[in-house]
Amino acid sequence: MLSMPLVNFAAEDPGGWQWVFDRAVAAERAGVDRLVVSDHLVFGEHLEAYGRPELGGTVGGRQPTGPDGHWLEPVVLLAMVAAQTTTIRLQTGILLAALRRPAVLAKEAATLDVLSGGRLELGVGVGWQREEYDAVGLSFDARGALLDETLAICRTLWQDRVAAFDGTTARFERIHMMPKPTRAGGVPIWVSGTVNPRVLERIARFGDGWLPWGPAQRDVLRAIPHVHQALADAGRSPEGFEICAYLSRVKNRDGSIDLPGTMAQIPPLVEAGATDFRFNPVGTAPTASTAEVVESLSEFVSAFRSTVGRS
Secondary structure, X not given: OEEEEOOOEEOOOOXXXXXXXXXXXXXXXXXXXXXXXXXXXXXXXXXXXXXXXXXXXXXXXXXXOOOOOEEOOHHHHHHHHHHHOOOOEEEEEEEOHHHOOHHHHHHHHHHHHHHOOOOEEEEEOOXXXXXXXXXXXXXXXXXXXXXXXXXXXXXXHHHOOOEEEEOOOOEEEEEOOOOOOOOOOOOOEEEEEOOOHHHHHHHHHHOOEEEEOOHHHHOHHHHHHHHHHHHHXXXXXXXXXXXXXXXXXXXXXXXXXXXXXHHOOHHHHHHHOOOEEEOOOOOOOOOOOHHHHHHXXXXXXXXXXXXXXXX
């Protein structure tokens, strides 16, 4: 499948957000399979932390806005996108799920999944910014455990007609939550992270897919076998498990996209187990019309379909 980031932020107030919905509609018309939106609730003023891998950032990483950047909340945004589209998949990439109360997130996600016809996918991760955890009264140092418990509660409420849970942050029994998501296992969860024991354990326990991060994102071919092994160690088959790969933009001398060069990245990734290919399109500025965005994307989508053997 071909995924495209849907930019849900701006460095300054853009004066309106209709261009986000126009781009979403254009992506669907052009044949893009999945839209992906990001997440930040609040910002502190230490944005250099994004470049620190030990905190969850990535080497050389820079935030696209300052602390006063405008960021739309992803679940609310995807609800509006769902109302204006019909087939394209809707993914958070990533949602800082531990910052939400688990039962509330389970309800919101189930509702959006049902209303969108089963198109929601939750990409989740721990994030890198201590201030976001401070703002909601949670421990940044415990963020991994908080995420795991959040996902466990969501799965329980999505799957069990009469739910019970006994954890660190929540305990309940004989709880009913309807409607359930459209799929028996609940809303698909894509776990984000690099290859380390904690992330691999989270992938094997909760993941329907994996969003590589950090070194793993830059060299996913070497990272995929570690994920497959983690699934096998947990008694799971890699069949049906989704893995995202990020396509680099190969350019011609005039700066245009070299489509054959860009598409040449795909076959070895498919062979290794990648199922989802994310590409940030060129020439789709907020000022572009829907027709211009459709035209810009359609050629790329056509080349992608030809490369992966899908019409």
